[in-house]
Amino acid sequence: MGKIIPVLMSGGAGTRLWPLSRSRRPKQFHRLGGAHSLIQDTALRLMGEMFAAPVVICAAAHADLARAQLAEVGVAPAAILAEPAPRNTAAASIAAAAYGASLDSDALMVLMHADNLVRDVAALHAAIAAGQGAAQTGEIVLLGLKPTWPATIYGYIRGQGEGPVRKVASFVEKPDLVTAERFVADPDYSWNGGMFLFRAGAFLDEARRLAPEAARAAEAAVAGGAREGDLLTLGAAFLDAPDVAVDVAIMERTDRASVVEADIGWADVGNWSALWELSDRDGEGNALEGQALAVQSAGCLARTDGPRVVLAGVEDLVVVVENGVVLVTRRDDPGAVRAAVDAVKARGWTDLL
Structure with a gap:
């Protein structure tokens, strides 16, 4: 062969x-x-x-x-x-x-x-x-x-x-x-x-x-x-x-x-929840990348490409800062991100896609 x-x-x-x-x-x-x-x-x-x-x-x-x-x-x-x-x-x-x-x-x-x-x-x-x-x-x-x-x-x-x-x-x-x-x-x-x-x-x-x-x-x-x-x-x-x-x-x-x-x-790393599952997490279940800090928070994913992100008193959120865009969504609702993309497209913000 x-x-x-x-x-x-x-x-x-x-x-x-x-x-x-x-x-x-x-x-x-x-x-x-x-x-x-x-x-x-x-x-x-x-x-x-x-x-x-x-x-x-x-x-x-x-x-x-x-x-x-x-x-x-x-x-x-x-x-x-x-x-x-x-x-x-x-x-x-x-x-x-x-x-x-x-x-x-x-x-x-x-x-x-x-x-x-x-x-x-x-x-x-x-x-x-x-x-x-x-x-x-x-x-x-x-x-x-x-x-x-x-x-x-x-x-x-x-x-x-x-x-x-x-x-x-x-x-x-x-x-x-x-x-x-x-x-x-x-x-x-x-x-x-x-x-x-x-x-x-x-x-x-x-x-x-x-x-x-x-x-x-x-x-x-x-x-x-x-x-x-x-x-x-x-x-x-x-x-x-x-x-x-x-x-x-x-x-x-x-x-x-x-x-x-x-x-x-x-x-398949298909959504933010899947990435949270695959990521290293702290004792409260937070997955943090970049300049991110979680205080009295649990089960969150925070990822930033520069600006500092502080989570305080929240649970099960996804906060992503990437190239001038901030996304905040629930970790247990991956469909919301697709809806957000559709809304951004409908708004005419094509430079964000």
Whole structure:
């Protein structure tokens, strides 16, 4: 087997981490609980004898930032696929597969979102190695993430059969709490974190069969793209791709989906509450970064890029000061941040987004 090509999917906007995450510098380019940014950590965990140089797919506006951040940690991408506009994960995945197939249709590729955390890199490598054989035969192998709590914000995969690699029986999108509690107790179920391993040509075959419009647009965009050094600016045909997730377009409809369990210490750091959970906290449960002080306060997250922040006599708040914006919200209401972003947009304060 040749080396696996990692694909770093870096198109996310990270809206629920506003005002830290913004259009010019979304969350994957920030350090959240570690020494490196999320995209740097993602690239570093996909290095070693098993892997080739990575391919990055991101917004055209972020190509230079992605290259610079990877260079900081000694990673030189084989290619940066620059999207002229976002078209969701189906088009991005197909474009990555088309690029891989242009090099070798039998090349194995592993797709990873560039804005997640993985605590156990050895376990990640073991899961990828376990799925290689099935991927070589044409299966699209998902890494089924071991659930650690009854999450209602994630999709679930149900596997069937025996062995380390099992066929996917069904997908369940964002169940209610009672159902999620049942799933966590059932070893057949795992979280769907959108990580999968495939042979480039096999994935393209399924894309052409199940999502022909997206496949035509993404393949034409790769074929008609402009190459300059490591940068491949995808052609205008990419704009013709439907705005649809790869799960909906392909994974939930294919009969080639398999799943391998991956107990890797995964977290998506999707909102301020999730970041609080992952952060070091003081004896009162406060997570403080920058010039922040908590007095008679508990369960708060405070983060500032300069101005001093003092919390006094409050509980369970998020206070973020970032590049001229102050956000104050409840830690237990992540949806409020999305509503705030919508309100800022409606107010016409686009410079804050």
